[in-house]
Amino acid sequence: MRGRWRPTPALARAVVVAAIAVVAAVVSASPAVLLLGAPFVLLATLGLLHRPDSSPTVEATLDHRWLHEGQGTTSRLRIVAAADVEHVARAMAPTPYVALHPPNGLVAGLVAGADDAPPEIEVGPRRWGRRVLGQEQVCLTTPWAGYRWGPVSLPGDSVRVLPHMRQFASRAETPRPVGLVGVNRSPRLGAGVEFADIRPFRPGDRLRRISWRVSVRSRELHVTTSPSEEDSGVLLVLDALGDHGHSGGLDGEASSLDQSVRAAAAVAEHHVGAGDRVGLRIVGGDGGLVGYGAGTRHLRVLLDQLAGVQPRELPEGVVERLQLRVTGGSVVLVFSPMLDPAIVTATAGLVQRALPVVVIDTLPPGATPRVPDGVDPRIADLAWRMRRLERDQVLVQLAALGCPVIPWRGAGTLDDVLRRLARRATVPQVALR
Amino acid sequence: MRESGRHALVNETRGRLLLRAVVLVAPVLALEAARPDDVPHRWFVALTLALAVGFAAMPESPFGTACLGLVVIWWALASANGVPVGAIPAALLLLAAHVAAVLLAYGPPGLPIGTPVLLLWLRRGAVVAVAVPLLWLLAVAVDGQPEPPGIWVAGLGCAIVICVVAATAVSTGQEKA
Numbered sequence: 001m002r003g004r005w006r007p008t009p010a011l012a013r014a015v016v017v018a019a020i021a022v023v024a025a026v027v028s029a030s031p032a033v034l035l036l037g038a039p040f041v042l043l044a045t046l047g048l049l050h051r052p053d054s055s056p057t058v059e060a061t062l063d064h065r066w067l068h069e070g071q072g073t074t075s076r077l078r079i080v081a082a083a084d085v086e087h088v089a090r091a092m093a094p095t096p097y098v099a100l101h102p103p104n105g106l107v108a109g110l111v112a113g114a115d116d117a118p119p120e121i122e123v124g125p126r127r128w129g130r131r132v133l134g135q136e137q138v139c140l141t142t143p144w145a146g147y148r149w150g151p152v153s154l155p156g157d158s159v160r161v162l163p164h165m166r167q168f169a170s171r172a173e174t175p176r177p178v179g180l181v182g183v184n185r186s187p188r189l190g191a192g193v194e195f196a197d198i199r200p201f202r203p204g205d206r207l208r209r210i211s212w213r214v215s216v217r218s219r220e221l222h223v224t225t226s227p228s229e230e231d232s233g234v235l236l237v238l239d240a241l242g243d244h245g246h247s248g249g250l251d252g253e254a255s256s257l258d259q260s261v262r263a264a265a266a267v268a269e270h271h272v273g274a275g276d277r278v279g280l281r282i283v284g285g286d287g288g289l290v291g292y293g294a295g296t297r298h299l300r301v302l303l304d305q306l307a308g309v310q311p312r313e314l315p316e317g318v319v320e321r322l323q324l325r326v327t328g329g330s331v332v333l334v335f336s337p338m339l340d341p342a343i344v345t346a347t348a349g350l351v352q353r354a355l356p357v358v359v360i361d362t363l364p365p366g367a368t369p370r371v372p373d374g375v376d377p378r379i380a381d382l383a384w385r386m387r388r389l390e391r392d393q394v395l396v397q398l399a400a401l402g403c404p405v406i407p408w409r410g411a412g413t414l415d416d417v418l419r420r421l422a423r424r425a426t427v428p429q430v431a432l433r
Numbered sequence: 434m435r436e437s438g439r440h441a442l443v444n445e446t447r448g449r450l451l452l453r454a455v456v457l458v459a460p461v462l463a464l465e466a467a468r469p470d471d472v473p474h475r476w477f478v479a480l481t482l483a484l485a486v487g488f489a490a491m492p493e494s495p496f497g498t499a500c501l502g503l504v505v506i507w508w509a510l511a512s513a514n515g516v517p518v519g520a521i522p523a524a525l526l527l528l529a530a531h532v533a534a535v536l537l538a539y540g541p542p543g544l545p546i547g548t549p550v551l552l553l554w555l556r557r558g559a560v561v562a563v564a565v566p567l568l569w570l571l572a573v574a575v576d577g578q579p580e581p582p583g584i585w586v587a588g589l590g591c592a593i594v595i596c597v598v599a600a601t602a603v604s605t606g607q608e609k610a
Contacts, residue, residue: 008538009493009494009538010534012498013498013531013534014531016502017505017527017531019595020506022595023589023593024505024506025509028510030512031572031575032508032515032517032572033505033508033509033512034572035516035520035565035568035569035572036504036520036523038524039528039531040501040528040531042561087550089544091540104444106540107544108540108544108546108547108550110547110549137541139540141539145538
């Protein structure tokens with residue numbers, strides 16, 4: 001960004017006061033007045049002597065453009081042709097959900113020496129999403145504060161803030177493992193390590209699986225069997241049809257969308273780490289679909305998609321036709337406050353297809369609605385209470401259909417539910433088609 | 434305007450408030466430094482104080498030039514003869530007000546003044562301030578001696594030339610930039 005050098009008001013003041021003093025001293029023949037003006041004569045002379053002839057350019061860059069909530073980076077200023085610059089001042093405008101250090105975004109410092117780096121501003125996003133930092137003003141000053149360059153405005157950089165993955169671990173196995181290689185015990189027998197059964201030897205069995213103790217006792221060859229270990233398909237469904245409650249960033253209150261995004265990120269990380277195939281479907285906002293995949297790169301894609309979630313309702317025609325397009329054999333985890341009929345209907349449809357579905361309730365306990373201007377707060381409060389009563393009824397009905405609804409509690413949230421689903425998966429069921 | 438000024442004062446650091454206090458008080462004290470030989474009229478003091486308030490609130494405004502210029506003009510009117518000792522503290526106080534305003538003008542309200550910048554300007558202020566007692570000694574030494582004919586006219590000519598050169602330098606700098 002380019003600017004231009006201008007004399008500072010301080011230089012103008014020194015020149016004028018010095019001129020007044022000299023003229024007044026001469027006119028009134030008073031050496032005492034010259035005494036008053038002498039420092040200003042010197043200051044004006046020294047300021048003028050440092051008249052700059054360079055054309056500096058400045059550029060602010062961030063050390064990192066991809067961050068997780070709570071992480072921080074540094075905004076550095078690069079000055080080209082800084083020969084005449086003695087002092088640098090930076091002022092960054094505040095940005096919602098971005099913490100600055102210093103908190104007011106104002107820094108200044110001397111850059112007279114070659115080793116002096118311009119002052120830095122530390123930036124720490126406190127909420128997931130795409131954050132565009134506030135506009136920055138930069139001002140350069142020559143020695144003796146004679147000339148000033150700027151202030152010029154620098155556009156704010158953007159940072160992609162990935163959701164913070166609160167510690168989530170689950171010791172429960174995912175039901176219905178149907179993949180190739182993973183850590184979940186499959187109902188099928190295969191080349192696992194856990195003991196399942198001992199049976200008579202059949203052609204094709206591996207010799208190392210022969211149980212010699214049982215074979216000697218029974219005088220017939222027997223082999224040990226074990227369940228195969230396979231990966232599962234996990235589909236994360238995120239309800240972005242609205243954002244209920246107030247978001248105070250990572251350290252403050254969490255809105256329903258905050259809870260959903262952070263919980264989905266934590267579960268995705270856990271299952272990707274366990275070797276499962278994880279997919280993502282965002283309902284509402286701009287939508288978004290990430291196919292099943294595994295590995296660190298896939299986790300990055302999932303987190304990036306989650307970071308871009310914007311709350312918005314579905315268009316009119318889509319609500320009735322909402323299909324989550326879940327393939328058989330997947331475990332579906334729905335992260336939702338369950339306040340929109342569209343997501344409730346779609347979830348109930350999955351349950352009726354006998355798919356293992358778990359609803360993770362992400363509505364904050366003390367969530368209150370945003371009251372639009374011109375609406376009586378008492379009416380809004382009454383409507384909100386009625387909406388919550390309806391929601392409670394919906395959750396009870398979903399549970400009656402066989403869909404567990406659990407609030408998000410972090411680590412261990414899904415253990416009990418997944419174990420029950422795994423047990424249920426071994427029982428023959430009748431599916432509605 | 435009033436709200437923004439109040440907001441700026443609330444956000445100010447203690448160091449910057451101290452500098453504003455220096456800007457506010459120093460010009461008035463520079464007037465009072467002439468006591469007891471010369472007593473400034475109270476309306477003159479009030480006018481200086483009003484300008485100093487504007488100078489302290491907006492260090493980059495023309496209030497500063499007006500305030501310091503007014504003090505210099507009063508000294509020219511008051512001390513037509515002789516070199517009073519009070520001129521030394523008066524000069525140092527005007528210098529302090531100017532330097533404090535320079536420090537305040539380095540950035541927006543709330544920008545803390547770093548220790549290196551403060552020390553740099555204390556050193557610079559001290560170097561510039563050395564000229565005041567030296568000049569006073571010189572003035573005392575030559576005070577009372579017969580003046581060469583035309584010395585003040587020559588001085589006035591020099592002063593005008595210096596002012597023209599300075600004004601030209603400032604305007605050339607503006608055009609180049």
